[in-house]
Amino acid sequence: MIEVNNVAKDFTLHNQGGTVLRVMERASLTVAPGECIALTGASGAGKSTLMRMIWGNYRTDEGMIRVGDTEVSGAEPRRIIALRRATLGYVSQFLRVVPRVPTLRIVAEPLLNLGVPEDEAEARATELLTRLKIGESLWGLSPTTFSGGEQQRVNIARGFIHSYPALLLDEPTASLDAANRETVLGLIEEAKDRGAAIIGIFHDEAARDRLCDRLIDVTAFTPVRAA
Numbered sequence: 001m002i003e004v005n006n007v008a009k010d011f012t013l014h015n016q017g018g019t020v021l022r023v024m025e026r027a028s029l030t031v032a033p034g035e036c037i038a039l040t041g042a043s044g045a046g047k048s049t050l051m052r053m054i055w056g057n058y059r060t061d062e063g064m065i066r067v068g069d070t071e072v073s074g075a076e077p078r079r080i081i082a083l084r085r086a087t088l089g090y091v092s093q094f095l096r097v098v099p100r101v102p103t104l105r106i107v108a109e110p111l112l113n114l115g116v117p118e119d120e121a122e123a124r125a126t127e128l129l130t131r132l133k134i135g136e137s138l139w140g141l142s143p144t145t146f147s148g149g150e151q152q153r154v155n156i157a158r159g160f161i162h163s164y165p166a167l168l169l170d171e172p173t174a175s176l177d178a179a180n181r182e183t184v185l186g187l188i189e190e191a192k193d194r195g196a197a198i199i200g201i202f203h204d205e206a207a208r209d210r211l212c213d214r215l216i217d218v219t220a221f222t223p224v225r226a227a
C-alpha cells in the first residue's frame with residue numbers, strides 16, 4: 001500500500017550560501033494493508049522528513065514513493081490533493097485549522113469533501129467526539145482555544161472519520177491522559193483490522209510495541225558524513 005524505494009532528500013539552505021545538505025539516502029520500506037510500522041531513530045535522524053515526503057509536503061530528490069496507485073514523488077499538486085482526500089490520512093501532533101470554524105465541522109469535513117451528506121457526516125463526527133470525550137458544549141466552538149490534549153483529540157477525530165486505506169500518525173498519543181490514550185490505541189487497532197497501512201512515529205514505547213508489527217530505524221538512511 002505504501003512503498004518507499006531508494007529515496008534521497010537534500011535541503012538547500014538558502015540563507016546560508018545555498019549550502020546543500022543531504023539528510024537521507026537509500027531509504028526503502030514497504031507497508032502492506034493491515035500493517036503498522038514505527039519509524040524510530042534518534043532526534044534528527046529523519047523520521048519527520050520521511051513522513052513529510054510520503055505526505056507530499058517535501059519533495060523527493062531521488063527515488064520513488066508510492067501510496068496506493070499514486071506516485072507521490074513527482075505528482076502534480078492536484079494528484080496529491082486527491083490522494084489526501086480519499087486515500088492517505090495524516091494525524092499530526094498539532095492542530096492547524098482555519099479560525100472560527102466550529103469543531104464539529106472541522107471533524108466532519110473530510111467526509112463532506114468526499115460527498116457524504118451533511119447529516120451523516122455530522123452524526124459520525126458526533127460519535128467520534130463523544131468517544132474521544134470532547135464535551136458537547138465545545139462542538140460549536142473553534143478549537144483554537146482548546147487545551148493541547150483537546151486539540152490533539154480533535155485532530156484524531158478528523159484523521160479517523162474516514163476509513164483511509166493509508167495513515168500517517170505523528171505521535172498520536174503525545175498529550176493524552178490514560179483513558180484517552182486507550183481510546184486512541186483502540187481507534188488505531190480498528191484501522192489496522194479494517195486493513196489500513198499505517199506508518200507512525202511513537203515516543204510512547206508501550207503504544208508502539210502494542211500496535212506495530214515492525215520498527216524501521218531511519219538512522220540506516222542517514223548519510224555517513226565525512227569527519
Ligand SMILES: Nc1ncnc2c1ncn2[C@@H]1O[C@H](COP(=O)(O)OP(=O)(O)OP(=O)(O)O)[C@@H](O)[C@H]1O
Nearest residue numbers: 011012021023041042043044045046047048049050
Ligand atoms: N526544512 C529543513 N531545512 C533544513 N534542514 C532540515 C529541515 N527539516 C529537517 N532538516 C534536517 O533534516 C534532519 C532530519 O530532521 P527530522 O526533523 O526529520 O528528524 P526527526 O528524526 O524527525 O527528529 P525529532 O525526533 O527530533 O523530531 C535534521 O538534521 C534536520 O536538521
